[in-house]
Amino acid sequence: MAGKLYERATRRCAPGEIDGALQAAVAAHAGQHQLGDVLGDAVRCCETRSVRVGKPGLLARLTGSGDKDAEHRTVALFTPRHLVIAVTGEVRGTHVRSARLDGVSLADMLSADASPKLAAIAAKLGADDGVSVTATWSGSTGPEAASAFFVGLDAVEGEAFRQALTEAVAVAKQR
Numbered sequence: 001m002a003g004k005l006y007e008r009a010t011r012r013c014a015p016g017e018i019d020g021a022l023q024a025a026v027a028a029h030a031g032q033h034q035l036g037d038v039l040g041d042a043v044r045c046c047e048t049r050s051v052r053v054g055k056p057g058l059l060a061r062l063t064g065s066g067d068k069d070a071e072h073r074t075v076a077l078f079t080p081r082h083l084v085i086a087v088t089g090e091v092r093g094t095h096v097r098s099a100r101l102d103g104v105s106l107a108d109m110l111s112a113d114a115s116p117k118l119a120a121i122a123a124k125l126g127a128d129d130g131v132s133v134t135a136t137w138s139g140s141t142g143p144e145a146a147s148a149f150f151v152g153l154d155a156v157e158g159e160a161f162r163q164a165l166t167e168a169v170a171v172a173k174q175r
Contacts, residue, residue, distance in 0.1 A: 004053060004129075005052065005053060005054075006050040006051060006052055006053060006152055007050070007051045007053055008048050008049065008050050008051075008129065008130075008152050008153065008154045008158065009048065009049045009154055010046050010047070010048040010049075010153050010154040010156070010157040010158035010161065011046065011047055011048075011157055012044070012045070012046050012157050012160070012161070013045055013046060013047050014042075014045060015038075015039040015040070015042045015045050015077060016039070017047075018045070018047060018075055019073075019088075021088075021094070022073070022075055022086050022088055022094065023039060025086055025088075025094045025096050026038060026039060026075070026077075026084055026086050026096055027039060028096075029084070029086075029096035029097075029098060029138070030084070030098070033098060033138040035079075035081075035082050035084070035098055035138075036079070036081075038077065038079050038082060038084050038098075039077075041079040041080070042077040042078065042079055043077075043078055043079060043080060043164070043168060044077065044078060044161060044164045044165070044168075045075065045076070045077035046075070046076055046077075046153070046157060046158065046161040047073060047074070047075050048073065048074045048075075048076075048151075048152055048153055048154065048158060049071065049073055050071065050072050050073070050074065050152050051070065051071045052067060052069070052070050052071065067089075067092075068089075068091040068092065069089030069090055069091045069092055071089065071090075072087055072088060072089035072092065073087070073088050073089070074086070074087045074151060074152060075087075076151055076153075076161065076165075078101060078164075078165055078168050080101070080168070080171075080172070081100060081101055081102075081172065082098050082099065082100060082101060083098060083099050083100075083101055083104055083133065083135070083165070084096065084097075084098045085097050085098070085133075085149065085151060097137040097138060097149065098137065098138045099133070099135030099136060099137050099138065100135070100136075100172070101168055101169050101172035101173075102169075102172040102173050102175065103135050103136055103146075104133055104134070104135045104169050104172075105133070105134040105135070105169075106131050106132070106133055106134075106162075106165065106166055106169060107131070107132040107134070107148075108130075108131050108132075108162065129152065129153055129154060129155050129158060129159075130150055130151050130152040130153045130158065130162075131150075131151050131153065131162045131165070132148050132149070132150050132151075133148065133149050133150075133151055134146055134147065134148045134149075135147075135149075137149065
């Protein structure tokens, strides 16, 4: 049985508690994509520290597709209208993406509510905790191309963030 790829620790935080360089990257992305003051308007924010448990598999190492960072941080926040995700690592640098909440679909691989078969397979494989977010991301895909992005979260604060995000997406889709 394969194990989890990362050990994760998620903490709820105020946007002002985020590292200054990450705050600046989020603010620059928000300005570039006309999202408004996402740091000031954030309804909920969390930061996850992810530490890779082992080295990437052989195929990932041969193709160069494995995570080159032994550790990275992810900041996820949402306003009443937008989800913003920033990931930073020593090798990968900092990348920020955003999507409109009313265009977001969420999937929790470990949730039996979504698909009991998928949840059983994911649990057997040792899938990482978190949520897969499918959306048309600002600045990263074409105007009509939705793509999925996995946001790793831990089982305590991360689960609380996922639940709050799920509720915010449902409210945004009803507007």
